[in-house]
Amino acid sequence: MKTLVIEDDRRIAAFLDRGLSAEGYRVTVELDGRDGLERARSGEFELVILDRMLPYVDGLEIARLLREEHSPAMILMLTAKDSLRDKVEGLRGGADDYLTKPFAFEELLARLHALKRRHAAPDVESELHIGGLMLDPQSRRVSRAGRDISLTPREFELLRFLMTNAGKVVSRERLLNGVWDYGYDPGTKIVDVYVRYLRAKIDLPGEPSLIQTVRGVGYMIGKTRREDL
Structure with a gap:
């Protein structure tokens, strides 16, 4: 699955890149919101893992713009903000799921698998x-x-x-x-x-x-x- 990680913390970005690549995801990393939004708009990614607090364009604005432009990409938002209000705002802004930092990689994978199940195409590939x-x-x-x-x-x-x-x-x-x-x-x-x-x-x-x-x-x-x- 082609995956775009938009995360300005280089340590977390590298961690996600290594871990997801090992699981078979094809990962591209962008380190700020401006470049991340441009790449996300290309339409080549099925999944966007998006930090909420980003330089130039924040994650909430990126999610909102992608949904306004009818992007079909799944969006998982990462953030240190863990209040109920922040989670609701992220989900209403266009994110499909919301994961607070710090997080276990196993939980991230479980959420991604759940996202893929929910977004599975109706036409089933044959054996x-x-x-x-x-x-x-x-x-x-x-x-x-x-x-x-x-x-x-x-x-x-x-x-x-x-x-x-x-x-x-x-x-x-x-x-x-x-x-x-x-x-x-x-x-x-x-x-x-x-x-x-x-x-x-x-x-x-x-x-x-x-x-x-x-x-x-x-x-x-x-x-x-x-x-x-």
Whole structure:
């Protein structure tokens, strides 16, 4: 999920960036309200984590402007102000939820999961099936041959990207852009490393890997079907 963090406390901003990135969120950080509002208005972010007290333009004004402009982004407001009046003002101003500082990262994640449930799109993504492997985008469940497979958020997104493009060769550049949100090749082997992680989890002993390597290009997984194989 593309996430914009607008927070002028560099320590908190770095903490959110590291923690959310580890959970599979694609994070951009802005350190003041003016730049944050400009980025939020781009429409590229699904989630905005917004400090209330910001230089140049405060968080309440940013939330109000985004709602007036019909931004569909979810807004979670962070603030040290914990009075009932302040919370009501933040929620009426356009925030979807309100979290007071200091906060535990686990509570932040729980609130984000609740926000995503409330804002879930009505059209449900279908399950993906191939070679006995099943991926359910809604429950984020993966299984093969009746065995549940535990994946990290990044592994799940990589597998979903490959299965959505089943039967097609997907270049490393497309995977970097689609899964890691890199607009360039950082010169690392991160795609190859995560494909190796996936193979270790989804392949059956003694059988060929579901994920095929296309030398010099990228990877491919076979065609999907919408019914059980």
